[in-house]
Amino acid sequence: MNVIDVLNERGFIEATTHDDELREYIDSQEPVTCYIGFDPTASSLHVGSLVPIMSLAHMQRAGHRPIALVGGGTGLVGDPSGKTEMRKLLTIEDIEENASGLRAQLSRFIDFDKNALLLNNADWLASLQYIPFLRDIGRHFSVNRMIKAESYKVRLDSEEGLSFIEFNYMLLQAYDFLKLFDSQGCRLQMGGSDQWGNIVAGIELIRRTRNVTAFGITFPLVTTSSGAKMGKTAKGAVWLDPERTSPYDYYQFWINTDDRDVRRFLNLFTFLPIDETKVAKSLTDREMNNAKAVLAFETTRLVHGVDAAKKAHLAAANMFGARVIPEDLMPSSGIPRRPVSGEGTMPSSVIGEKEIKQGIAAFKLFYSTGLAASGSAARRLILQGGAYINDARVQAPEYMVSLSDVHNGGLILRAGKKKYHKIEISR
Numbered sequence: 001m002n003v004i005d006v007l008n009e010r011g012f013i014e015a016t017t018h019d020d021e022l023r024e025y026i027d028s029q030e031p032v033t034c035y036i037g038f039d040p041t042a043s044s045l046h047v048g049s050l051v052p053i054m055s056l057a058h059m060q061r062a063g064h065r066p067i068a069l070v071g072g073g074t075g076l077v078g079d080p081s082g083k084t085e086m087r088k089l090l091t092i093e094d095i096e097e098n099a100s101g102l103r104a105q106l107s108r109f110i111d112f113d114k115n116a117l118l119l120n121n122a123d124w125l126a127s128l129q130y131i132p133f134l135r136d137i138g139r140h141f142s143v144n145r146m147i148k149a150e151s152y153k154v155r156l157d158s159e160e161g162l163s164f165i166e167f168n169y170m171l172l173q174a175y176d177f178l179k180l181f182d183s184q185g186c187r188l189q190m191g192g193s194d195q196w197g198n199i200v201a202g203i204e205l206i207r208r209t210r211n212v213t214a215f216g217i218t219f220p221l222v223t224t225s226s227g228a229k230m231g232k233t234a235k236g237a238v239w240l241d242p243e244r245t246s247p248y249d250y251y252q253f254w255i256n257t258d259d260r261d262v263r264r265f266l267n268l269f270t271f272l273p274i275d276e277t278k279v280a281k282s283l284t285d286r287e288m289n290n291a292k293a294v295l296a297f298e299t300t301r302l303v304h305g306v307d308a309a310k311k312a313h314l315a316a317a318n319m320f321g322a323r324v325i326p327e328d329l330m331p332s333s334g335i336p337r338r339p340v341s342g343e344g345t346m347p348s349s350v351i352g353e354k355e356i357k358q359g360i361a362a363f364k365l366f367y368s369t370g371l372a373a374s375g376s377a378a379r380r381l382i383l384q385g386g387a388y389i390n391d392a393r394v395q396a397p398e399y400m401v402s403l404s405d406v407h408n409g410g411l412i413l414r415a416g417k418k419k420y421h422k423i424e425i426s427r
Contacts, residue, residue, distance in 0.1 A: 002023060002026055002027060003026060003058060003059060003062040003064065004016070004022065004023055004026060006058055006062065007055060007058060007217070009267075009274055010058075010267040010268060010274060011220075011264055011267050011268055012051060012054075012055050012058075012219055012268065013217055013218075013219065014193050014218050014219055014220040015193070015196065015217070015218045016215070016216065016217050016218075017199075017200065017203060017215055017216040017217075018213060018215055021213060021215070022188075022215045022217075025187070025188075025215065026064075030063060030064075031063050031064040031065045031115065032059075032064045032065070032187070032188060033064070033065045033066075033067065033180075033184050033185050033186040033187070033188070034056070034059055034064060034065070034066055034067065034186065034188035034189070034190060035066070035067035035068070035069050035177075035180055035186050035188070035189055035190070036052045036055070036056055036066075036067075036068060036069065036189070036190050036191055037069045037070075037071050037074070037121070037173065037176065037191065038052075038068060038069065038070055038071065038102055038106070039071045039074070039075050040070055040071060040072060040075045040090075040095050040098035040099045040102055041075060041090065041098065042098055042101075043097060043098045043100075043101035043102075043241070044101055044102075044105065044239045044240055044241035044244055045102060045105050045106075045239070045240045046231050046237045046238055046239050046240060047230060047231030047237070047238040047239075047240070047253070048222075048229070048230055048231040048237070049240075050231075050268070050269055051192075051219045051222055051268060052190065052191065052192065052219060053106065053109050053110075054109065054268065054269060055190055055217075055219065056068060056109070056110055056116075056190075057109040057110055057271075060110055060111065060114070060115070060116055061271075065115045065116065065117070066110055066116045066117075067116070067117045067118075067119060067180060067184065067186060068106050068110060068116070068117070068118050068119075069119050069120070069121055069176060069180070070099045070102055070103070070118065070119070070120045070121070071120075071121055072095050072096070072099055072120040072121060072122030072123075072125075072126075073120075073121040073122040073123075073124070073125025073126055073172065074121055074125065074169060074172050074173060074176070075090060075095045075098075076090065076092070076095065076122075077165055077166065077168060077169055077172060095122070099120060101241065103118055105240045105241070105303075106118065108240075108302060108303060108305075109302065117184070119180075121172075121176050121179075124179050125172060125175070125176075133171075133175075137171060137174075137175055137178075137205070138171060140204070140205055140208050140209065141170070141171060141174075141201070141205075146167075146170060146197075146201075149170065149196075149197030149198075149201075150194070150196070150197060151170075151194060151195075151197055151198070152167070152170075152197070169198070170197065170198050170201050171201075173195075173198040173199075173201070173202060174198065174201040174202040174204075174205040175202075175205070176202070177189050177199075177202030177203070177205065177206060177214065178202065178205050178206055178209065178210070181206050181210065181212070181214060182210075187206075187212070187213075187214045187215055188214070188215045188216070188217065189202055189203075189214070189215075189216050189217075190216070190217040190218070190219070191216075191217075191218060191219070192218065192219055192221065193218045193219065193220055193221055194221075195218060196216070196218050199216035199218065200216060202214065202216075203215065203216055222268065224257075224258055224261055225258045225260035225261050226258060238250065238253050240303050242304060242308070247300055247303075247304040247308040247309070247311065247312045248311075248312045248315050248316075250299075250300055250303065250304065250312070251296045251297070251300045251309070251312035251313065251315075251316060252296070252312075252316065253296075254269075254292065254295050254296035254299050254300070255292050255293065255295075255296045255316065256292075256408075257292055257295060259285075259288050262280045262288060262291050262292060262295060263277055263278065263280035263281050265295055265299075266280060266291070266294070266295050266298075266330075269295070269298075269299050269302075270295065270298040270299060270302070270333075271298075271302075272294075272298060272330050272332050272333060273332055276330040276331065276332055277330065279291070279329065279330070287329070289323070290323060290325050290326065290329055291329065291330070293313070293316075293323050293325060293335060294325065294329065294330050294333045294335050296312075296313075296316075297309050297312075297313055297333065297334070297335040298333055298334075298335070300312050300313075301334065306334065310336065313335065313336060317339060318420075319412055319420065319422075320408065320410075320412070320422065321348075321422070322339035323339075324337070324338060324339065325337045325338075347369070347370070347420070347421050347422070348421065348422040348423070348424060349369060349421070349422075349423055349424070350423070350424045350425075350426050351423050351424075351425060351426070352425075352426055352427075353403070353425050353426065353427045356401065356402060356403055356406065356425055357402065357403050358402075359400035359401065359402045360400065360401050360402075361397065361398050361399070361400060361401070362378075362382060362387065362389070362394045362396070362397060362398070362399040362400075362401055363375055363378040363379045363382055363397040363398070364378070365389075365401055365411075365413060365423070366378040366381060366382070366387055366413060366415060369413055369421040369423070370421065371387075371413055371414075371415040371419055371421055372415065378397065379397040381415055381416075382394045382395075382396065382397045382399075383397065386415060386416050387413075387414070387415060388413070388414040388415075389401065389405055389411055389412070389413055389414075390405065390407045390411060390412050391412070391414070403425075406425055409424065409425060410422055410423055410424045410425055411423040411425075
């Protein structure tokens with residue numbers, strides 16, 4: 001199966017250049033070399049970077065050669081794409097530290113010991129001589145065409161405008177493509193939809209200087225069904241670095257996926273066969289929760305490893321109750337199918353929706369569930385900062401717990417570090 005069909009079927013592709021020629025090229029060349037650039041603007045990638053990362057992984061699985069290009073050189077300039085104001089300029093030391101973190105995370109998905117390459121464009125951009133670069137590369141670019149690119153138009157219309165250093169970014173990225181064509185035979189660049197203008201500029205530069213057709217693929221900006229940007233939560237970005245977003249919190253991010261997004265996210269963010277993920281379009285509510293557990297386990301396994309995924313799965317079972325995942329639900333997944341000893345043993349009780357709607361004082365909940373020996377002990381617990389509801393610290397004994405506090409159909413009360421109680425809300 002042509003890898004273009006695989007990427008299309010799983011929802012990766014928004015647009016391609018030279019559609020028919022690209023398909024013929026991939027069919028006729030083994031392996032095809034492709035690349036994606038990653039800006040080292042932080043020491044960690046986040047969930048928003050997963051689509052390009054997974055696309056490179058699919059290319060490698062199809063027998064092709066992916067190149068992950070760390071923008072050590074372009075990172076010193078700053079990509080204006082998708083930004084209404086100039087990015088903060090980073091030092092060389094910042095770039096090198098961030099690039100090291102990216103390398104470790106990309107290695108989770110791409111095998112650099114096999115046929116993949118991890119390169120840094122600082123190796124050729126940092127030593128560029130300005131005048132020769134303008135004569136050899138700059139002369140092939142039309143300013144009139146450049147300012148029509150969407151990434152530049154947005155900035156030109158913004159209050160801050162577009163700085164001259166950022167205006168050079170398109171030339172530098174195009175030069176990257178040319179450099180990788182010359183040194184690695186790379187004829188395919190992929191990237192987010194905001195990179196279309198930069199990718200086309202590189203394709204045109206290769207055509208003008210080498211008389212060869214190169215190709216481009218762009219990915220859609222992934223948003224949730226509610227319209228929110230993928231990977232953003234009330235706490236901020238969801239990082240791939242376990243020091244920034246713990247494996248448990250990462251697991252919970254995926255567990256909380258909107259039902260309407262589950263099948264799409266299984267196709268984009270896991271390697272489960274597509275004939276298994278299609279079941280997610282026709283599940284009951286209970287079955288959908290099992291599918292979300294599979295999604296959470298598989299995405300956590302890819303980023304943090306199987307041990308961390310199992311620990312997150314067990315912690316979720318202890319917090320919210322164990323799940324029995326049917327053997328025939330996406331059988332390729334490595335998720336534990338049966339609860340193990342100690343899973344799902346959290347004490348629980350039931351409160352009617354009408355009662356919680358009227359509001360219940362927090363100290364009464366902690367006393368009535370046995371997390372405190374008396375009402376006064378519950379008050380002391382709260383005043384000393386040891387009482388939590390759904391991981392949020394209770395600020396006052398008289399705080400009225402209501403429907404606005406309910407999450408996933410219930411409340412998780414915690415006293416101190418280890419005592420839990422689950423309250424289910426019945427209608």
